[in-house]
Amino acid sequence: MSSTTNNNVVTTELNPITFEVLRSVFDFASDRMATVLQRSSFSPILADMLDFSNAIYDADLQLLSQAANCPIHLAAMKFSAEAAVNGIGKENIVEGDVLVVNDPYQGGTHINDITFVKPIYHHDHLVGYAVSRGHWMDLGGGAAGGQAFSTHIAAEGLRLPPLKIFSQGKVNQDLLSIILNNSRTPHFIKGDLQAHLGALLAAETEIQRACDRYGRETVTLAMKRIQTYTENMVRASIKDIPDGVYEAEDYADTDGISHDKVKLKVKLTVKDSNITVDFSGTDPICKGAINSPKANTISAALYSLQFFLVPDAPQNQGLFNPIEVILPEGCWLNAQWPAPTIACTTLTSSKITSAIWQALAKAIPHKVTGSTGADANWFVASCVSETGETDVFSDLPAGGWGGTPYADGMSVTMDPLGNCMNMAAETAELFFPIAYEAFELRQDSAGAGQHRGGLGSVFKVRFLGGGAVGMETSRTIEGSPGVAGGLPSVVQRSSHILANGDTHVIGGFNAEGEWKNPLLAAHKFEADEVFMFESTGGGGWGNPHKRPVADVLEDVLDEYISIESAERYYGVVIHPQSLTVDEAATQALRATA
Structure with missing residues (x-):
């Protein structure tokens, strides 16, 4: 590297040691966000249940690192960050500002998941964004936690477009008062807001410290190189999956209004180092509150695949670049106003994962x-x-x-x-x-x-x-x-x-x-x-x-399965008094299965 001038290093190369050090710095910064948020939040859903996520993005709003928090939040947070920055306007954002948004149709999931975005500057130069999302216990609506299961998003609580909750470090008291007035749990809100701010400041401190030590140009170069590094790992992993088209379906039992099942259909197309996830054929938008916004659906699809690609790769935008998601207009996985979405994370994303895993089982059954x-x-x-x-x-x-x-x-x-x-x-x-x-x-x-x-x-x-x-x-x-x-x-x-x-x-x-x-x-x-x-x-x-008889017996002794289930499903006959295996009856039963 060349010499340092005004705390900035001018360089066109990045040696492997500095690359690895900065990769660790980025990961540590996200992890520190999570630690600060958990330890300083007031509500049990954040402090004890850990229903939150934290991540850092580069100046182009490409994911740089994320803590091991909620997968359904993590890929979706990019959409919220983009909506917040674009909604306010990059030219209107200055150091010390914190943006807030929870609108499901502007990068959100359900209303309770509220996202905070803070720009990170180094000597007046924008180097990235810290983003913290948490599930707040209650933001109003027709029932506790927004679980009204109505037919309109208005029943689920306070829906915030992109706004400034802090301007140059000063809280927006008017907006805070509106949030407090629309919650059944106002006693948690000020504490949780400060906890999110603390997490954002922790990220800012670590990235600025890295820029001071290694130079801003070196840090921003590392940001792009780490994303390329991860992308190469993911593409190599995809090449291990046989090329082909793999389809599956799953469904929700109900949308809460109709008793009809609600179907989702997925088609995975694997070609060379790319995967296309196509949800064409999925049922239309529902009346009930299980609809999934675009950000939520894409997030669910991406994390579902990453389980079987390179789960140990650095977590950044490179994870997602090889994957394309096709999401038809008008389906329940692409919710539009005023479709309610309260169950989109907890119910719908689970069904997306199940369908994708069933499709993958046709391609790589030895892994799924x-x-x-x-x-x-x-x-x-x-x-x-x-x-x-x-x-x-x-x-x-x-x-x-x-x-x-x-x-x-x-x-x-x-x-x-x-x-x-x-x-x-x-x-x-x-x-x-x-x-x-x-x-x-x-x-x-x-x-x-x-x-x-x-x-x-x-x-x-x-x-x-x-x-x-x-x-x-x-x-x-x-x-x-x-x-x-x-x-x-x-x-x-x-x-x-x-x-x-x-x-x-x-x-x-x-x-x-x-x-x-x-x-x-x-x-x-x-x-x-x-x-x-x-x-x-x-x-x-x-x-x-094919389950070993000894394992079936052990499950019965541990009361994981009943004696009746051992015989019905596993073909293992167990004497109820002695709790021993009848080997002759078991052999005969398994032979006829």
Whole structure:
């Protein structure tokens, strides 16, 4: 490199050591954003459940680095950043400004996901942008958390176009007052806003420090080189997939208004080092609130593919350049105003992932897993204390992941759409007037297979002073599909348990075979009543009769599967008294399968 002048290094080359150091700096800066946001936020959905994402973009708004936060946010944030900068106008943005937007039709997902964008300058030169997105507990609407499941976006809360929330470091009090006035949880908002600002400032500090040390030209050159480096890795990985056209379908059980299934269709075309993802043939925009905005759909498609391309590559724009997404106008994966979108992340993106994985299974069955529980199962409730105070409580009772070509699926793990955590019972009970009665593995919930799916869970919450439940879920008609001969998992179900112990199914199939709409909006609970949700496991991988008998017995002893399921799905006969395998009966049963 040449010498340093005025803190800037003039160079046309980048040696490998400096390249690797700056790559690590970019990654560290994003990770530091996540640490600051988690540790300084006020609301449990950010501080404990980690429902947020952070990333840094170069001056051309190309992704430079991102923290390992929510996948469904990360690729979509580029669209929000572009909408914010273009909406305000780059010429109108100065140092110290922070832009905000949550409009689903301007790069957003659902209204609760609010995005903040801060330009990063070095000696008056724009070098990039820090972007932080978080799911805020409540931004108004017709039900707690915006889960009104209505037919118009207005029912889901406050929709912000690109605006300045900070101007030259000073907060916009008028805008902040509007946000506070439109939330059921204003006590969280100022703290969460400051936490996002802290995350943005952390990124700014690290990038400016790198520019001071290595020179702005060297840093900006590294930004472009790292994106090319990742793109080359991804293209090499795509070449390992056989060229061809691979199709699959999945569906949502309902849009909440009609009882008809809502189909999505995907066609993957692999050619040399490129992949085209075509959603032509997908159903039209729905009346109900499961529509997915363009940014959300593209994000889901991109992260679904990256699981099986180069997951360990540096996370930047190079991940996405080899992938083209074709998204027809007027379909439910390309929502337009006023289509409601509240379930787009938690429900719809899961179905996109499942369909893409099923299509990939036809191309690379030796790599692809069975479908996950394929839903975030977003539970949100207004709850009332015994003294009459109200608050909003949320959780994400996870399901299982699909069996893999190498091992069983993970049990009770957040869907691929989010790197989120379940709310700790101790935290929830400290903050809210509720009591956890159960959060345990659900027996027989996984899809059978040579490598079975992971198990789902049984989630029970008692309302101490009453409340109203919103619940977004699917997979209540059919379970999550298996691959390579694996079987699907069981269905999901929501129930209302009265104080006297009587149980009524309020989402999914009841004992009489009657199906109830699983998209719940403000379903009322009295004091001492319990909400129960039974999540599904992942789909199985491979023929269940190829599963080692010893593994089936171990699953029975661990109460992962029942004796009846061992015989029905795996062809393994177990004596109920001794809990030992009847080897002769098992051999005969498997021989006739």
